[in-house]
Amino acid sequence: MSKRTSEAARARIAAQREALRxxxxxxxxxxxxxxxxxGIVAVAAGWWSVAQGTAEKVTGNLAPVTLESDGTVVMARxxxxxxxxxxxxxxxxxxxxxxxETSGSTIKNLAAEGKAKVVYHxxxxxxxxxxxxxxxxxxxxxxCVTDGSEYMKFHDLLYSRQPSETQTGFSVDDLLKWGKExxxxxSGFESCVRGQSKVAAQEQFTSKIMATGKITGTPTVMLDGKxxxxxxxxxxxxxxxxxxxxGK
Amino acid sequence: MVQLxxxxxVSGKLQQPTNSVLxxxxxxxxxxxxxxxxxxxxxxxxxxxxxxxAVRAYQLLPDSLAQAFGYGLPVLEIILGVLLVIGxxxxxxxxxxxxxxxxxxxxxxxxxxxxxxIDCGCFGGxxxxxxxxxxxxxxxxxxxxxxxxxxxWIAIRPPGRLAMDSALGLTGSAGDEEAEPVDEPRxxxx
Numbered sequence: 001m002s003k004r005t006s007e008a009a010r011a012r013i014a015a016q017r018e019a020l021r022x023x024x025x026x027x028x029x030x031x032x033x034x035x036x037x038x039g040i041v042a043v044a045a046g047w048w049s050v051a052q053g054t055a056e057k058v059t060g061n062l063a064p065v066t067l068e069s070d071g072t073v074v075m076a077r078x079x080x081x082x083x084x085x086x087x088x089x090x091x092x093x094x095x096x097x098x099x100x101e102t103s104g105s106t107i108k109n110l111a112a113e114g115k116a117k118v119v120y121h122x123x124x125x126x127x128x129x130x131x132x133x134x135x136x137x138x139x140x141x142x143x144c145v146t147d148g149s150e151y152m153k154f155h156d157l158l159y160s161r162q163p164s165e166t167q168t169g170f171s172v173d174d175l176l177k178w179g180k181e182x183x184x185x186x187s188g189f190e191s192c193v194r195g196q197s198k199v200a201a202q203e204q205f206t207s208k209i210m211a212t213g214k215i216t217g218t219p220t221v222m223l224d225g226k227x228x229x230x231x232x233x234x235x236x237x238x239x240x241x242x243x244x245x246x247g248k
Numbered sequence: 249m250v251q252l253x254x255x256x257x258v259s260g261k262l263q264q265p266t267n268s269v270l271x272x273x274x275x276x277x278x279x280x281x282x283x284x285x286x287x288x289x290x291x292x293x294x295x296x297x298x299x300x301x302a303v304r305a306y307q308l309l310p311d312s313l314a315q316a317f318g319y320g321l322p323v324l325e326i327i328l329g330v331l332l333v334i335g336x337x338x339x340x341x342x343x344x345x346x347x348x349x350x351x352x353x354x355x356x357x358x359x360x361x362x363x364x365x366i367d368c369g370c371f372g373g374x375x376x377x378x379x380x381x382x383x384x385x386x387x388x389x390x391x392x393x394x395x396x397x398x399x400x401w402i403a404i405r406p407p408g409r410l411a412m413d414s415a416l417g418l419t420g421s422a423g424d425e426e427a428e429p430v431d432e433p434r435x436x437x438x
Contacts, residue, residue, distance in 0.1 A: 042323055046319065046320065050296070053296035094305065098301040101297075230373075
């Protein structure tokens with residue numbers, strides 16, 4: 001009797017063990033499948049996200065750059081007057097640097113393709129130190145450049161070498177060195193940068209723009225006078241689409 | 249499925265007195281934490297350049313890491329949020345969410361301590377504040393403490409009601425289920 005019982009018990013235990021093993025295996029497989037699926041979704045989402053933020057390459061020559069007497073800088077192919085893309089930025093503003101890195105090339109390409117007239121308005125948005133003086137020194141130096149293509153090179157150098165907001169930067173010596181790098185050769189550049197001769201003009205230019213109340217921060221990008229949402233400005237493909245659509 | 253059913257009944261018996269309410273607390277905590285994470289991720293994922301900028305504003309990470317964090321964080325937040333809602337891999341997801349909250353608190357706390365004037369960038373935007381704005385570090389920290397508490401609760405008592413983990417049989421440690429058959433042969437031998 002007892003032998004049979006224990007045999008039956010043993011069989012039952014064996015069956016239970018087998019069932020447990022199966023259950024554990026199923027659990028493991030479910031776990032692996034789940035993790036793999038999550039991994040695939042993560043990679044796909046990451047890939048899409050990277051695509052949203054990837055900058056265009058500047059293809060070919062820039063559209064001609066004109067330094068206007070009112071302090072704005074126009075980049076457009078001859079005869080292209082619309083749509084107008086107004087870029088309000090500050091050389092010291094980190095978000096402007098981010099915008100230039102992300103969408104700056106798209107803006108240049110759109111102008112080069114004749115798809116837009118681009119107008120840069122470099123202002124000094126900062127009220128506190130050291131950012132205000134940094135911004136003014138940089139903007140002053142840019143205003144000392146007298147040639148359009150040199151200006152754009154200098155503009156790009158200023159963004160790529162933007163100092164931290166917590167320290168004094170854009171020193172006069174650095175600005176002169178970078179001017180040389182950008183190909184600035186005009187004789188008045190050094191005295192203009194050292195003498196800060198254009199600071200007053202920069203301050204006036206800024207207060208005139210701020211007085212209109214159209215700008216609350218930098219960067220602000222306007223398409224035909226209407227501010228574009230940051231979710232468009234910082235996504236190169238969306239910015240391109242918006243400008244192309246406005247040109248139709 | 250039979251084994252699963254018996255497995256749940258055993259653990260159910262063990263937890264009888266507290267069984268009715270406590271699992272719902274974990275479910276509620278999951279939904280609260282998931283809501284914040286998924287919304288924060290969704291608002292950022294479309295414009296990763298701004299997300300990168302928000303990370304850079306903390307001035308904590310070297311640039312390449314800031315880039316990776318800026319791109320990766322929204323994706324991570326959304327995935328964690330979705331997994332919390334459906335209750336899949338609940339405990340590891342809660343642990344990761346909790347660690348993320350600790351990382352956020354370190355970031356915000358250090359920005360506060362260093363006197364940076366930034367937006368946390370938690371829900372898109374982020375970076376330098378305009379002249380009239382004041383940082384809201386205290387409230388940001390308080391929110392993260394609350395979310396950390398949610399994550400801790402979930403990690404301690406996963407997965408709560410309405411969880412995929414239970415439906416798929418991913419709950420319960422292997423030890424619990426082995427206890428049953430291991431006991432039986434011993435009683436037979438005596």
